[in-house]
Amino acid sequence: MAEEEDVLFQRFAKIFIGCLAAVTSGMMYALYLSAYHERKFWFSNRQELEREITFQGDSAIYYSYYKDMLKAPSFERGVYELTHNNKTVSLKTINAVQQMSLYPELIASVLYQATGSNEIIEPVYFYIGIVFGLQGIYVTALFVTSWLMSGTWLAGMLTVAWFIINRVDTTRIEYSIPLRENWALPYFACQVAALTGYLKSNLNTYGERFCYLLMSASTYTFMMMWEYSHYLLFLQAISLFLLDIFSLKQSDKVYEVYKIYVFSLFLGYLLQFENPALLVSPLLSLVAALMLAKCLQLNVKKGSFVAKIIKMINFYLVCTLTITLNIIMKMFVPHKENGHMLKFLEVKFGLNMTKNFTMNWLLCQESLQAPSQDFFLRLTQSSLLPFYILVLIICLLSMLQVIFRRINGKSLKETVTLEDGRIGERPEIIYHVIHTILLGSLAMVIEGLKYIWIPYVCMLAAFGVCSPELWMTLFKWLRLRTVHPILLALILSMAVPTIIGLSLWKEFFPRLMTELMELQEFYDPDTVELMTWIKRQAPVAAVFAGSPQLMGAIKLCTGWMVTSLPLYNDDDLLKRNENIYQIYSKRSAEDIYKILTSYKANYLIVEDAICNEVGTMRGCRVKDLLDIANGHMVCEEGDKLTYSKYGRFCHEVKINYSPYVNYFTRVYWNRSYFVYKINTVISFQS
Numbered sequence: 001m002a003e004e005e006d007v008l009f010q011r012f013a014k015i016f017i018g019c020l021a022a023v024t025s026g027m028m029y030a031l032y033l034s035a036y037h038e039r040k041f042w043f044s045n046r047q048e049l050e051r052e053i054t055f056q057g058d059s060a061i062y063y064s065y066y067k068d069m070l071k072a073p074s075f076e077r078g079v080y081e082l083t084h085n086n087k088t089v090s091l092k093t094i095n096a097v098q099q100m101s102l103y104p105e106l107i108a109s110v111l112y113q114a115t116g117s118n119e120i121i122e123p124v125y126f127y128i129g130i131v132f133g134l135q136g137i138y139v140t141a142l143f144v145t146s147w148l149m150s151g152t153w154l155a156g157m158l159t160v161a162w163f164i165i166n167r168v169d170t171t172r173i174e175y176s177i178p179l180r181e182n183w184a185l186p187y188f189a190c191q192v193a194a195l196t197g198y199l200k201s202n203l204n205t206y207g208e209r210f211c212y213l214l215m216s217a218s219t220y221t222f223m224m225m226w227e228y229s230h231y232l233l234f235l236q237a238i239s240l241f242l243l244d245i246f247s248l249k250q251s252d253k254v255y256e257v258y259k260i261y262v263f264s265l266f267l268g269y270l271l272q273f274e275n276p277a278l279l280v281s282p283l284l285s286l287v288a289a290l291m292l293a294k295c296l297q298l299n300v301k302k303g304s305f306v307a308k309i310i311k312m313i314n315f316y317l318v319c320t321l322t323i324t325l326n327i328i329m330k331m332f333v334p335h336k337e338n339g340h341m342l343k344f345l346e347v348k349f350g351l352n353m354t355k356n357f358t359m360n361w362l363l364c365q366e367s368l369q370a371p372s373q374d375f376f377l378r379l380t381q382s383s384l385l386p387f388y389i390l391v392l393i394i395c396l397l398s399m400l401q402v403i404f405r406r407i408n409g410k411s412l413k414e415t416v417t418l419e420d421g422r423i424g425e426r427p428e429i430i431y432h433v434i435h436t437i438l439l440g441s442l443a444m445v446i447e448g449l450k451y452i453w454i455p456y457v458c459m460l461a462a463f464g465v466c467s468p469e470l471w472m473t474l475f476k477w478l479r480l481r482t483v484h485p486i487l488l489a490l491i492l493s494m495a496v497p498t499i500i501g502l503s504l505w506k507e508f509f510p511r512l513m514t515e516l517m518e519l520q521e522f523y524d525p526d527t528v529e530l531m532t533w534i535k536r537q538a539p540v541a542a543v544f545a546g547s548p549q550l551m552g553a554i555k556l557c558t559g560w561m562v563t564s565l566p567l568y569n570d571d572d573l574l575k576r577n578e579n580i581y582q583i584y585s586k587r588s589a590e591d592i593y594k595i596l597t598s599y600k601a602n603y604l605i606v607e608d609a610i611c612n613e614v615g616t617m618r619g620c621r622v623k624d625l626l627d628i629a630n631g632h633m634v635c636e637e638g639d640k641l642t643y644s645k646y647g648r649f650c651h652e653v654k655i656n657y658s659p660y661v662n663y664f665t666r667v668y669w670n671r672s673y674f675v676y677k678i679n680t681v682i683s684f685q686s
Contacts, residue, residue: 022143025160030136032164033173035252035516037128040174051124052557053527055178057566060552062178063101067556069109070123079106083273088555090543090563090600092572098273101227103185131177134186137165138171139163141189142455146463148196150429150493158497162458163398165382167510168453169375181451184226189307189455191218195236195257199243199250199428220264223278224271227569233261234283234420235442239435241290243427245315246403250427255294258287286641287531289321319609344368346558348445357578357629362568364620367448375447379454382508383500388457391464398424398473404663421476421485422471436460437491450651465500468493526672530605531557533668533675537605545596546605548577559629563599578629585626586644593663596678604664623648 038044041054055063056599064081072078082102086093095344096102112118112126119127142163143156163170173182195214198208237258244254261283278284288565293314346352346363360370379385402424412673424427464470471489482487534544535558543561544554551562566575579595583606596604614620619628626632632644646652653660654674664676 012155016157018147020142021153022147025143025157026136026138026140029139029160030132032512032516032653033132033135034129036174037132039516043370048124049526049531049556049557050528052669053524053531053553055553055556056176057549057552059176060182060556061100061180061565061567062102063124064101064552064556065096066105066108066127066560067123069105070118075110075113076126078109079091087561089565089573089576090561095273095675098275100567100646101180101225102223104178104180121397122628128177131173131182134183135171135173136188138186140453141193144461145189145193145196146459146466148200149174149432149459149463150192150467150492154494154497155462158462158466158501158582159257159356159459161382161501161504162382163455165504166379166384166454166458170458172451175448180226180228181223183228184222185452185455186491187218187222187225188229188232190551191215191222194457196220196428196432197457198253201250201427212260215257216260216263219260220267223264223268227277229285230265230278234281234286234499235289235438236435237261237286238282239431239438241286241318242433242434246399246406250344255291258290261287267292276333279333280326280329280335281321283327285329286318287450287491289318292321293318297564303556311646340389355629355631356583357625358574360625361622364625368446370445371443371447371450375450379457380544383502384458384461387465390460390463391432391438391470394464394470394474395429397422398422398436398478399430399433400424421469421472424465426469432460433457462497465496466493466650498516503640526670527553529670530673534558534560537668541598542602544603544605545583545599545601547581547610550605563596563601581622582649584623584648584650585630586632586646586648587630588646589660590650592649592677602678603667604676604678606650606653606676608672608674611648 005590041051042223043051043054052063054059065070068082069078071073072081079097080082082085083097083098084093088096089504096106097106105231110131111130112123140159142159143153146155146159147153151156167174171182176182188513191214196213197203198215203211219233223233240254240257244251254408263280265278265284265287269275271277299386343352343354343356346362347354347359348368378386380389412655418617436453436456439449439456443453468486469488471492472485475485475489475492519659531554534554537542538558540560543563544551545563546554550566552566554560555562555565563582564572567573576599578597582595583592583604610622614624619625630644653664655674656666663679665679666674667677668675
């Protein structure tokens with residue numbers, strides 16, 4: 001009896017310390033982000049306008065709608081104005097909540113007013129505080145996932161250390177706080193942690209039920225927070241499908257997860273204003289195909305040779321049904337096809353060539369290119385990449401060993417012990433290996449996806465080096481006899497992460513402290529002057545035209561209407577952006593005037609940084625891309641060059657000579673910006 005009490009006490013102490021470490025890690029990371037943000041922007045010592053300028057591009061749009069919700073007389077009125085918004089983009093009424101996934105802003109505004117925080121804290125601090133808090137939850141979820149897989153909270157500590165040290169590649173929170181991914185990925189991390197626990201073979205009924213409920217809630221929340229969430233869940237569904245093929249044990253649990261997907265998709269469809277993108281998503285088609293295949297193949301895993309044949313047919317059946325169902329759904333469900341995304345992928349993979357400005361501009365974005373050598377060098381210097389590769393190879397080879405054992409008809413053990421050295425038989429390990437390979441393959445093509453992949457690289461690498469089972473699997477292959485393999489595995493699972501942790505502490509902790517101590521001042525007086533002039537001098541009904549990034553800042557800082565936005569999920573907005581960017585091309589004053597007046601613009605803002613841009617990448621300057629699209633520059637050998645008799649508009653308009661002065665009158669300028677009033681012209685001279 002005393003021994004049982006000691007065992008229970010030790011187990012409780014282990015869980016308590018682990019939970020305390022997980023929560024503390026999350027809180028410390030959130031506090032670190034807050035302190036770093038304060039030192040980087042000197043945030044507390046700035047005026048409201050200067051604070052808002054720190055929100056760049058699409059982040060400015062998201063935060064501006066949060067401000068609008070707080071200004072609304074009631075929550076219902078605020079939601080109505082956002083869903084019938086005609087005060088942001090000229091000549092266009094948009095459902096901003098659906099198009100921009102503004103559910104985080106709706107929730108934040110409700111919490112700010114319902115909790116009485118308006119009497120305690122400024123709106124901007126409340127907003128960024130929620131995001132930093134979510135990042136703390138993100139880190140805690142990764143900690144728990146690694147802990148669940150390895151059985152030791154030491155793995156969680158190492159996961160957090162690698163995540164923070166490699167934060168340039170794990171998160172974009174430092175550069176753009178309101179991004180949808182910063183709101184959504186913490187919920188996905190919670191879902192993955194719950195899924196990891198749910199897939200474990202030795203989970204009791206209460207633990208299984210808790211994991212299922214947490215997984216359901218986090219899956220739905222994740223889907224509501226980010227418009228691209230269903231693509232990430234599609235990759236997860238593929239991983240679970242392959243797990244179901246390779247594993248004998250967790251088929252029923254996998255299909256329970258599929259039910260969660262279906263429930264989340266349809267509930268999301270209803271609450272996202274009947275968003276057709278969810279109905280035509282590949283996730284729904286795959287899950288429907290898997291459910292149909294199960295109905296048709298009830299006894300797939302029974303028999304021997306016949307079972308293998310049926311498995312092959314089942315795989316083919318699922319793939320065929322998925323494609324067929326997706327095509328059928330797209331035929332019958334009215335939806336806006338993201339044609340620009342398909343064209344981008346065609347050009348990205350060399351299946352097509354284009355001179356289109358938007359496509360080439362997207363291809364030039366750093367986040368949409370293949371990873372650079374610096375990326376791999378950073379991961380290697382922090383020791384993350386070498387250990388990840390080691391852990392991945394061992395788990396993958398053990399998985400393949402299990403698959404061949406199944407093909408040869410050998411039965412698998414019900415419970416895998418440490419002595420067996422078969423880490424590849426654990427369902428949660430199989431899932432994570434497949435998932436990280438899928439994410440890694442995509443990240444090797446599009447660098448921006450590293451922010452989804454690298455956090456799970458940190459988690460998998462930390463789990464591996466802290467797992468006695470992984471070391472035991474390796475020793476089984478090496479047939480180690482000189483030292484007792486179990487004892488050596490236990491020693492290495494403690495010694496290796498300790499050595500890694502100490503080396504990381506010695507090398508990187510001083511750097512982190514230096515970053516917190518160093519005061520970085522965000523200084524942009526030209527933009528502050530521009531926004532101040534607009535608020536004081538421009539009419540309330542004025543419409544501004546310029547680069548989409550600047551228009552986002554104008555919408556946030558002044559509230560004035562603009563002609564375009566830095567959003568790339570709408571074909572009409574993309575076309576507007578391309579047309580407005582013509583102010584940096586070799587087009588006539590008359591052409592530019594016609595374009596601007598077609599969007600009812602009253603003021604034009606020319607940015608010197610774009611007009612005189614010196615690009616680091618050949619052919620990726622905005623003016624070069626415009627020249628290629630307009631045929632004023634040779635892109636490939638054999639292309640026909642069209643000579644333009646006009647100079648570059650952004651240069652010519654500054655000189656103040658006819659015909660430019662007939663159409664545009666300069667009303668304000670500083671070192672970075674030139675503002676022109678668009679004149680009322682009755683007739684054009686040819």
